Amino acid sequence: MMETLIKEITADQDFSNLRAIVISAEGPVFSAGHNLKELKSELGKAQYEKVFSLATKLMLSIINSPVPIIAKVDGLAAAAGCQLIAQCDITICSEESQFSTPGANFGIFCSTPGIALARCVPKMVALHMLLTGNPISSKEAKESGLVSKVVSKDKLDEEVDKICNAILLKSRSVIELGKKFYYKQVQTDIKNAYAMGERQMVDNVGMKDGQEGILSFAEKRKPVWSS
């Protein structure tokens, strides 16, 4: 599953018609995370290392993808499944969805899910989830920042389409540059971030699609992106 996700996320990433990736699931469970049976002692340390190295590769492939990656959740996202949706750029879920990091119940603390979780929600929510293993509702997920939006089950596709359409209206290279910069600046101190940001804005304005955007605005017409 992880190999497939990595392959699908990276395969067409330089194909200009790829503009966004939506990760969804069938059935009542979005993802329950790792298959614990793949971690049995008889399989040995090399197997554990392979599993968690793949998981890291998957998470970094989401950050490094030039296009936005959107999780569409309708059901339970647990453990590394919760990590997956927390690592996406945008997550939309149905009201029925739930989120949990119950690894410690099975002797495996959700340490890596906690990495993505801690970068989405307040400490008091993250540690409550990690230490108790109890799920939170879609409402709590929205309130704490774990998801971008909650909609009723029958509006889920519509909402995700709305986001994809908003992305489609923009230049691919501008979205790529913007997403890349976001993950870079968020990890540095604010003074350095603004110093990098100045150069970023100057570069963006100098881009073909930067100038086309500015011109189309001045001329009150729709932009025609080169990308």
Added chain:
Amino acid sequence: MMETLIKEITADQDFSNLRAIVISAEGPVFSAGHNLKELKSELGKAQYEKVFSLATKLMLSIINSPVPIIAKVDGLAAAAGCQLIAQCDITICSEESQFSTPGANFGIFCSTPGIALARCVPKMVALHMLLTGNPISSKEAKESGLVSKVVSKDKLDEEVDKICNAILLKSRSVIELGKKFYYKQVQTDIKNAYAMGERQMVDNVGMKDGQEGILSFAEKRKPVWSS
């Protein structure tokens, strides 16, 4: 506009009667951010550099101001306008206010607004705003931490006055020291922050207004600040 804001923020900063700065606007738009017409290609790279260098200077002048800077928003704060209010120390807005970072619609990704935004709201909110360009309501802004408080339009001045009055009751030098330390500690690891914090508290207690505060508390009377 940016030059005026920088001038007004820094001009009287050592004047002891200056205790807080309120940034407000007239009309239905608080600020729509940069004027894209100032970024046309015929104006050249030196012009873009000037614009974004000024923007950084403005943002850092807010952080470095010895007095709290409060945004009073009644309307739309978009792009660098959204950055401006996110960079303030406190933001109060009316129920009708909206916030957006729609730069990518015009080929210029809101990369620098994203710097201030990412330090106020959860990732799932920031990236949704940046990648779709869609506005959020005052209610969503409050829930996600972009503003300190939402009040009805007719209570906006009253609420801002309440905050200014709360600041006026305190010592100017204590507020200055506290604001400065906040922005310093928030960027370092917690162990280092507490090490710096110990020294900060000892220095604060040793200040004339620190001792006056403690004495007035013990003597159950109003403090008389030297600053």
Added chain:
Amino acid sequence: MMETLIKEITADQDFSNLRAIVISAEGPVFSAGHNLKELKSELGKAQYEKVFSLATKLMLSIINSPVPIIAKVDGLAAAAGCQLIAQCDITICSEESQFSTPGANFGIFCSTPGIALARCVPKMVALHMLLTGNPISSKEAKESGLVSKVVSKDKLDEEVDKICNAILLKSRSVIELGKKFYYKQVQTDIKNAYAMGERQMVDNVGMKDGQEGILSFAEKRKPVWSS
């Protein structure tokens, strides 16, 4: 009081039957923070240094405790009292509870409370609290991430028991490893966090209680922890 708290938090920390620590209070005030009378000028700088060095030691003892530390708040947590609950791993409060950092009213800015606060709540909430000194309600505390959950006064013990029972069902050594890793990873950049996380997960799977958890899951039985 601080010496007693440090002693009680650290005394039995290697005793395997200790599984969680609950910090609570009697009366309408959970904690009003430092006693300002201990900071009078005639007591001298060495006294101030002792007070704030102890406060740091107390905060770090919470982070370094191998077991989760839960604050049960029913009343006002102010200044260093607010810092204390913000530094805990999980905080549960009653609807009547309030939280404030009013130090600047008494000439002593809540700089060190701000360290814990800034790592729980959005900047717009933290600075509003610190600069005005005004309290926030339990509802606002929940919405901004300062507490994990708000319950009615008569459900407070039940809720805390629920959390403790959830922790009791897990392996002590797994909880210890998970808590320790959380505070480590949260302070580093995401790439490094995932690199550390890979090793952490491999180590966890290799632990006796890691394998017992996986086996019990596969065999559909309750785990029997060695720890």
